Amino acid sequence: MFVLCLDESGTQGEATYFVLGGLAVFEREIHLLSQDFDALQTEYFPRETGRVFFHAARLRVREGQTVEQPWDEHSNQQRIELKDRVYEITRNRQGVLFGCAIEKRFAEIRDEGPYDMAFEDLISRFDLFLSRANRNALRQGGEEQRGLVVLAESNYQKAIGALGQRLRTSGTRWRSLHNVADVPLFAPARETRLLQDADFYANAICGRYHGKHTGDFDRIALKFDREESVVHGLAHLTADSQCPCIACFSRLGR
Numbered sequence: 001m002f003v004l005c006l007d008e009s010g011t012q013g014e015a016t017y018f019v020l021g022g023l024a025v026f027e028r029e030i031h032l033l034s035q036d037f038d039a040l041q042t043e044y045f046p047r048e049t050g051r052v053f054f055h056a057a058r059l060r061v062r063e064g065q066t067v068e069q070p071w072d073e074h075s076n077q078q079r080i081e082l083k084d085r086v087y088e089i090t091r092n093r094q095g096v097l098f099g100c101a102i103e104k105r106f107a108e109i110r111d112e113g114p115y116d117m118a119f120e121d122l123i124s125r126f127d128l129f130l131s132r133a134n135r136n137a138l139r140q141g142g143e144e145q146r147g148l149v150v151l152a153e154s155n156y157q158k159a160i161g162a163l164g165q166r167l168r169t170s171g172t173r174w175r176s177l178h179n180v181a182d183v184p185l186f187a188p189a190r191e192t193r194l195l196q197d198a199d200f201y202a203n204a205i206c207g208r209y210h211g212k213h214t215g216d217f218d219r220i221a222l223k224f225d226r227e228e229s230v231v232h233g234l235a236h237l238t239a240d241s242q243c244p245c246i247a248c249f250s251r252l253g254r
Protein backbone atom coordinates (compact mmCIF):
# COMPACT_ATOMS: atom_id res chain seq x y z
CA MET A 1 0.00 0.00 0.00
CA PHE A 2 1.19 3.48 -0.88
CA VAL A 3 -0.05 6.26 1.39
CA LEU A 4 -0.26 9.81 0.06
CA CYS A 5 -0.57 12.40 2.84
CA LEU A 6 -1.64 15.84 1.63
CA ASP A 7 -1.76 19.22 3.28
CA GLU A 8 -2.78 22.62 2.00
CA SER A 9 -1.06 26.00 1.98
CA GLY A 10 -2.16 29.45 0.83
CA THR A 11 -5.57 29.45 2.52
CA GLN A 12 -4.95 32.88 4.04
CA GLY A 13 -6.67 35.71 2.19
CA GLU A 14 -3.60 37.52 0.86
CA ALA A 15 -2.07 34.43 -0.77
CA THR A 16 -2.26 34.52 -4.58
CA TYR A 17 -1.85 30.73 -4.73
CA PHE A 18 -3.55 27.73 -3.22
CA VAL A 19 -1.36 24.63 -2.89
CA LEU A 20 -2.10 21.03 -2.04
CA GLY A 21 0.91 18.78 -1.71
CA GLY A 22 2.56 15.89 0.05
CA LEU A 23 4.59 12.72 -0.15
CA ALA A 24 3.45 9.25 -1.23
CA VAL A 25 5.33 6.60 0.70
CA PHE A 26 5.24 2.85 0.85
CA GLU A 27 3.62 1.80 4.12
CA ARG A 28 6.81 0.67 5.89
CA GLU A 29 8.41 4.09 5.30
CA ILE A 30 5.81 5.80 7.50
CA HIS A 31 7.39 4.39 10.63
CA LEU A 32 10.92 5.37 9.55
CA LEU A 33 9.88 8.92 8.73
CA SER A 34 8.12 9.17 12.06
CA GLN A 35 11.27 8.00 13.84
CA ASP A 36 13.29 10.70 12.07
CA PHE A 37 10.90 13.40 13.28
CA ASP A 38 10.95 12.00 16.83
CA ALA A 39 14.77 12.02 16.82
CA LEU A 40 14.77 15.64 15.68
CA GLN A 41 12.36 16.51 18.47
CA THR A 42 14.60 14.80 21.05
CA GLU A 43 17.60 16.77 19.77
CA TYR A 44 15.90 20.18 19.82
CA PHE A 45 13.40 19.70 22.67
CA PRO A 46 14.98 17.16 25.04
CA ARG A 47 12.66 18.10 27.91
CA GLU A 48 9.40 17.76 25.95
CA THR A 49 7.51 14.61 26.93
CA GLY A 50 4.54 15.09 24.57
CA ARG A 51 4.77 15.13 20.81
CA VAL A 52 5.83 18.52 19.38
CA PHE A 53 3.74 19.53 16.36
CA PHE A 54 6.16 20.42 13.54
CA HIS A 55 4.61 23.15 11.46
CA ALA A 56 6.48 25.08 8.74
CA ALA A 57 4.80 28.43 9.48
CA ARG A 58 5.95 28.27 13.12
CA LEU A 59 9.55 27.91 11.99
CA ARG A 60 9.36 30.86 9.61
CA VAL A 61 8.58 33.51 12.22
CA ARG A 62 10.62 36.59 11.51
CA GLU A 63 12.76 38.44 14.03
CA GLY A 64 10.55 40.57 16.29
CA GLN A 65 7.34 38.54 15.73
CA THR A 66 5.70 36.56 18.53
CA VAL A 67 6.93 32.98 18.68
CA GLU A 68 4.72 30.22 20.08
CA GLN A 69 5.89 27.70 22.65
CA PRO A 70 7.97 25.56 22.52
CA TRP A 71 9.57 27.22 19.47
CA ASP A 72 10.48 30.28 21.56
CA GLU A 73 13.18 28.19 23.28
CA HIS A 74 15.29 28.68 20.16
CA SER A 75 16.72 31.63 18.26
CA ASN A 76 15.52 32.60 14.80
CA GLN A 77 18.68 31.08 13.35
CA GLN A 78 18.08 27.80 15.16
CA ARG A 79 14.49 27.65 13.89
CA ILE A 80 15.72 28.13 10.30
CA GLU A 81 18.27 25.38 10.90
CA LEU A 82 15.51 23.12 12.23
CA LYS A 83 13.35 23.82 9.16
CA ASP A 84 16.30 22.88 6.94
CA ARG A 85 16.76 19.66 8.91
CA VAL A 86 13.11 18.71 8.24
CA TYR A 87 13.71 19.10 4.50
CA GLU A 88 16.88 17.01 4.86
CA ILE A 89 14.85 14.21 6.48
CA THR A 90 12.41 14.08 3.62
CA ARG A 91 15.11 14.33 1.00
CA ASN A 92 16.88 11.33 2.45
CA ARG A 93 13.81 9.11 2.81
CA GLN A 94 12.14 7.24 -0.01
CA GLY A 95 8.91 8.66 -1.33
CA VAL A 96 7.40 10.38 -4.30
CA LEU A 97 6.22 13.95 -4.12
CA PHE A 98 2.98 15.34 -5.51
CA GLY A 99 1.89 18.95 -5.58
CA CYS A 100 -0.65 21.17 -7.27
CA ALA A 101 -0.21 24.96 -7.23
CA ILE A 102 -3.25 26.87 -8.39
CA GLU A 103 -3.23 30.57 -9.06
CA LYS A 104 -6.41 31.71 -7.32
CA ARG A 105 -7.17 34.09 -10.20
CA PHE A 106 -7.09 31.07 -12.55
CA ALA A 107 -9.59 29.16 -10.39
CA GLU A 108 -11.84 32.25 -10.34
CA ILE A 109 -11.76 32.48 -14.15
CA ARG A 110 -12.75 28.80 -14.30
CA ASP A 111 -15.37 29.35 -11.60
CA GLU A 112 -14.05 26.39 -9.59
CA GLY A 113 -12.93 26.00 -6.00
CA PRO A 114 -9.12 25.69 -5.80
CA TYR A 115 -9.23 22.93 -3.19
CA ASP A 116 -11.56 20.79 -5.35
CA MET A 117 -9.43 21.41 -8.45
CA ALA A 118 -6.20 20.53 -6.65
CA PHE A 119 -7.64 17.42 -5.02
CA GLU A 120 -9.02 16.03 -8.30
CA ASP A 121 -5.74 16.80 -10.07
CA LEU A 122 -3.62 15.06 -7.44
CA ILE A 123 -5.89 12.02 -7.11
CA SER A 124 -5.54 11.54 -10.87
CA ARG A 125 -1.74 11.96 -10.75
CA PHE A 126 -1.46 9.55 -7.81
CA ASP A 127 -3.58 6.95 -9.61
CA LEU A 128 -1.41 7.23 -12.74
CA PHE A 129 1.72 6.87 -10.61
CA LEU A 130 0.27 3.69 -9.06
CA SER A 131 -0.60 2.28 -12.50
CA ARG A 132 2.99 2.85 -13.64
CA ALA A 133 4.46 1.42 -10.41
CA ASN A 134 2.20 -1.64 -10.70
CA ARG A 135 3.17 -2.26 -14.33
CA ASN A 136 6.84 -2.16 -13.33
CA ALA A 137 6.23 -4.39 -10.28
CA LEU A 138 4.38 -7.03 -12.33
CA ARG A 139 7.12 -7.01 -14.96
CA GLN A 140 9.62 -7.80 -12.20
CA GLY A 141 7.47 -10.50 -10.59
CA GLY A 142 6.27 -8.28 -7.75
CA GLU A 143 2.79 -7.51 -6.43
CA GLU A 144 0.35 -4.77 -7.37
CA GLN A 145 -0.12 -2.04 -4.77
CA ARG A 146 -3.12 0.12 -3.98
CA GLY A 147 -3.09 3.72 -2.79
CA LEU A 148 -4.67 5.53 0.12
CA VAL A 149 -5.01 9.31 0.45
CA VAL A 150 -4.84 10.88 3.91
CA LEU A 151 -5.66 14.54 4.53
CA ALA A 152 -5.38 16.78 7.55
CA GLU A 153 -8.65 17.45 9.35
CA SER A 154 -9.90 20.87 8.31
CA ASN A 155 -12.96 22.91 7.37
CA TYR A 156 -12.82 21.31 3.92
CA GLN A 157 -13.26 17.80 5.29
CA LYS A 158 -16.94 17.31 4.50
CA ALA A 159 -16.75 18.73 0.96
CA ILE A 160 -13.56 16.86 0.06
CA GLY A 161 -14.89 13.63 1.56
CA ALA A 162 -17.93 13.88 -0.72
CA LEU A 163 -15.76 14.77 -3.72
CA GLY A 164 -13.46 11.81 -2.99
CA GLN A 165 -16.44 9.47 -2.90
CA ARG A 166 -17.71 10.82 -6.25
CA LEU A 167 -14.28 10.55 -7.93
CA ARG A 168 -13.87 6.98 -6.75
CA THR A 169 -17.24 6.00 -8.15
CA SER A 170 -17.39 8.05 -11.36
CA GLY A 171 -13.73 8.87 -12.03
CA THR A 172 -12.07 12.24 -12.52
CA ARG A 173 -12.85 14.59 -15.42
CA TRP A 174 -10.01 12.86 -17.27
CA ARG A 175 -10.31 9.13 -16.50
CA SER A 176 -11.51 6.38 -14.17
CA LEU A 177 -9.52 5.65 -11.03
CA HIS A 178 -8.13 2.12 -10.81
CA ASN A 179 -5.76 2.01 -7.87
CA VAL A 180 -7.08 4.28 -5.12
CA ALA A 181 -8.29 1.94 -2.40
CA ASP A 182 -10.76 4.05 -0.46
CA VAL A 183 -12.25 7.49 0.03
CA PRO A 184 -9.76 9.91 1.60
CA LEU A 185 -9.16 9.45 5.28
CA PHE A 186 -8.88 12.45 7.60
CA ALA A 187 -6.47 12.52 10.51
CA PRO A 188 -5.34 15.18 13.00
CA ALA A 189 -2.09 16.75 11.73
CA ARG A 190 -0.98 17.18 15.34
CA GLU A 191 -0.78 13.39 15.74
CA THR A 192 0.52 12.39 12.31
CA ARG A 193 4.15 12.93 11.38
CA LEU A 194 3.51 12.27 7.68
CA LEU A 195 0.91 15.05 7.63
CA GLN A 196 3.39 17.38 9.35
CA ASP A 197 5.86 16.43 6.64
CA ALA A 198 3.20 17.24 4.00
CA ASP A 199 2.81 20.69 5.55
CA PHE A 200 6.51 21.41 4.85
CA TYR A 201 6.10 20.32 1.22
CA ALA A 202 2.95 22.40 0.68
CA ASN A 203 4.70 25.34 2.30
CA ALA A 204 7.77 25.02 0.05
CA ILE A 205 5.60 24.81 -3.09
CA CYS A 206 3.52 27.81 -2.00
CA GLY A 207 6.74 29.70 -1.23
CA ARG A 208 7.91 29.02 -4.79
CA TYR A 209 4.76 30.20 -6.53
CA HIS A 210 3.26 32.79 -4.20
CA GLY A 211 6.40 34.18 -2.61
CA LYS A 212 8.94 33.50 -5.41
CA HIS A 213 11.26 31.95 -2.78
CA THR A 214 12.96 29.01 -4.42
CA GLY A 215 15.28 27.83 -1.61
CA ASP A 216 13.07 25.17 0.02
CA PHE A 217 11.41 24.23 -3.27
CA ASP A 218 14.78 23.55 -4.91
CA ARG A 219 15.63 21.17 -2.06
CA ILE A 220 12.61 18.98 -2.84
CA ALA A 221 12.20 19.46 -6.61
CA LEU A 222 13.85 16.14 -7.50
CA LYS A 223 11.32 14.25 -5.34
CA PHE A 224 8.38 15.02 -7.64
CA ASP A 225 7.04 11.98 -9.49
CA ARG A 226 8.77 11.85 -12.87
CA GLU A 227 9.75 9.57 -15.69
CA GLU A 228 13.21 10.52 -16.86
CA SER A 229 12.89 14.27 -17.56
CA VAL A 230 9.06 14.42 -17.60
CA VAL A 231 7.62 15.73 -14.32
CA HIS A 232 4.24 14.11 -13.58
CA GLY A 233 4.00 14.95 -9.89
CA LEU A 234 3.69 18.74 -10.04
CA ALA A 235 0.89 20.76 -11.62
CA HIS A 236 0.95 24.53 -12.00
CA LEU A 237 -2.45 25.88 -12.98
CA THR A 238 -1.98 29.48 -14.03
CA ALA A 239 -3.27 32.04 -16.49
CA ASP A 240 0.37 32.68 -17.49
CA SER A 241 0.95 30.66 -20.68
CA GLN A 242 4.65 31.62 -20.71
CA CYS A 243 5.53 30.23 -17.26
CA PRO A 244 8.97 28.53 -17.33
CA CYS A 245 8.62 26.54 -14.05
CA ILE A 246 9.53 22.82 -14.08
CA ALA A 247 5.86 21.75 -14.26
CA CYS A 248 4.95 24.02 -17.19
CA PHE A 249 8.24 23.43 -18.97
CA SER A 250 7.84 19.66 -18.66
CA ARG A 251 4.28 19.83 -20.05
CA LEU A 252 5.50 21.75 -23.12
CA GLY A 253 7.80 18.83 -23.96
CA ARG A 254 5.03 16.20 -23.96
Ligand SMILES: [Zn+2]
Pocket residue numbers: 236238243244245246247248249
Ligand atom coordinates in the same frame (compact mmCIF):
# COMPACT_ATOMS: atom_id res chain seq x y z
ZN1 LIG B 1 4.49 27.09 -14.24
